Amino acid sequence: xxxxxxxxxxxxxxxxxxxxxxxxxxxxxxxxxxxxxxxxxxxxxxxxxxxxxxxxxxxxxxxxxxxxxxxxxxxxxxxxxxxx
Numbered sequence: 001x002x003x004x005x006x007x008x009x010x011x012x013x014x015x016x017x018x019x020x021x022x023x024x025x026x027x028x029x030x031x032x033x034x035x036x037x038x039x040x041x042x043x044x045x046x047x048x049x050x051x052x053x054x055x056x057x058x059x060x061x062x063x064x065x066x067x068x069x070x071x072x073x074x075x076x077x078x079x080x081x082x083x084x
Contacts, residue, residue, distance in 0.1 A: 038067045044075065051076050 023033070039047070043065045050056050051072075058076075062069045 039065070039071055039075065043067065047072060047075055048079060051079060 026033070047061060047065060050061050058069055058072050062072045065072075
């Protein structure tokens with residue numbers, strides 16, 4: 001039984017090492033992990049300009065830019081915080 005636990009722990013360690021090595025190699029090639037941003041710089045500029053209008057409809061803006069409403073609300077909050 002101890003031998004099986006030893007093998008299991010050894011395999012876990014090897015898996016961690018391989019994962020770290022793969023991430024390091026990808027980073028060296030210029031690849032970064034994570035989900036791509038849905039709000040491109042162009043879309044962000046359009047949204048910022050639209051959010052200046054107090055009558056701007058968040059739902060319509062999000063639909064037009066093909067992003068979620070929470071993305072627009074987050075951008076709006078960031079804009080308001082930076083103005084204060």
